[in-house]
Amino acid sequence: MALLALKIDVDTYRGTVDGVPRLVRLLQKYGARASFLFSLGPDHTGWALRRALRPGFLKKVARTSVLEHYGIKTLLYGVLLPAPDIGKACAAQMRAVKDAGFECGIHTWDHVLWQDHVRQRDAVWTIGQMQKSVARFTQIFGAAPPTHGAAGWQMNAQAFAHLDDLGIRYASDSRCRLAENGTLVDIEAGPHRLSVAGKTLNCVQLPTTLPTLDELLGRRIDGVLVDASNVTGRILALTAALRDHVFTLHAELEGQKLAGAFEDLLKGWLSQGYELVSMAEYYKKISQLVLPTFPLSWGEIPGRAGQLVVQAESRLQTAATVPD
Template identity: 40%
Template sequence: MRAGLRVDVDTYRGTKQGVPRLCRLLSQHGVKASFFFSVGPDNMGRHLFRLLRPQFLGKMLRTKASNLYGWDILIRGTLWPGPMIGKRLGNVIRATRDEGHEIGLHAWDHHGWQAGMDDMDGRTVSNSLQRGIKTLTAITGRAPSCSAVPGWKCNDLVVEEKGRLPFAYNSDCRGDSIFYPVVEGKTIPQPQIPVTLPTYDELIGRNQVSDRNYNQVLLDLFRPNQLNVLTIHAEVEGMACFDLFGRFLEEARLKGI
């Protein structure tokens, strides 16, 4: 059974610490992945203001976020401007490319996109995408071949703006099959490759899922002869859940995935 592995890299710490660890682990297992990098300011700590929303607070408590992500991630960019990820950690991105992994754009400003995309006009969307492309191109020497929006925050305007850019494909949604988006009767020439499987934070703490049975629950969701795409995060599987993900790769190999 074949599967696609997507690695979202949201933060400075995830880039600096999680990505190199994942690259070493994937190399040991002979696995290649698509890494989607956030390359602008790391202001992820500003999500703390969402604690006022019961749904977000519940997620933070269920996933034990302070242990999962670390307090430096949870407060970064709140009291002072967050660091520019691509400028300071371009060497990590280049090393990932040199390992043979695909390099894609996640965001210029992950927090800014996730919190503000719904209010962006076409120019703002385009500027954000172009800044990310320009930064990744300067780092790797070539334009990113693909993109994946943070938090699956996407709409018709985003799809249209991406259609004007040189992405071979995008991965901006959930679903079960590859498709070409249609906006106001116009087919966008870039396929969407949806994520088909739940992420760690979506499974853990629900329906009696814990770290003890997480891998088995997730592996049972893979389907033969269907599209299987899993998203992991450098801040989770590359750090707090590193050993758990290592066991997942071994168990997946034993199951022929």
């Protein structure tokens, strides 16, 4: 059976308080598993307003109704309102997710700070941010984090290397390259290992293979304007041919205003024959496979501003086994 791993990025305080419990209920309703990746430090969402000068950012804001999805209060955190400490304020909500049987992992310490700066920062800053996340995660859950999914799909060489230092066996920090209509540029893209600074890392990358809802909404694709009424059909068309996938959703979107669209996706995927799983379950399936190794690579994804970590076009080797 084809697996579709659900990776849930939790970016904000509001997403943790309101979006996460709703997603838990939806997933339980359909017997779906998933991985919740939490932001564990301050919510500085308001700082994201500094991205206004970046090419494509204002266009994306206009398409996806950021104010409607995030709310004015969240957009003022760190600007006119103090930034709530998500991990301190929401520890009980996070533990409830694990108690409900879902995998929990690290998204980031400070989402906006990491997304906007990690590519240019050095090892000291990078490891410091990651260690804050690990300490807070361990404090909340009483165990080390099993997995990681980078905020905004932004990393650097030191961050990838530190995943190995932490003993994290699998993560989803990157994207597969997509065509304008959301189809995979390389139909064989998927689980792989990275070569960084001449060293092949142990941590297996499980890249996101599908576009996110906010990357599709408001765009004209194949001559059709994608909106809330047809966005699920667009995604389901991309998953019609069964193969393993990773889909990234956000507690602030699918856990709130787009909850109905996400429920339609759950029903559609089950009808197509997918088993909806966590990243841990996906990793277990591929854990004995020989995986390709790729260099660290950056690129653009249609519908999203700026460059992200993407699976490279050319592999370095094919004989890389997954560690036990």
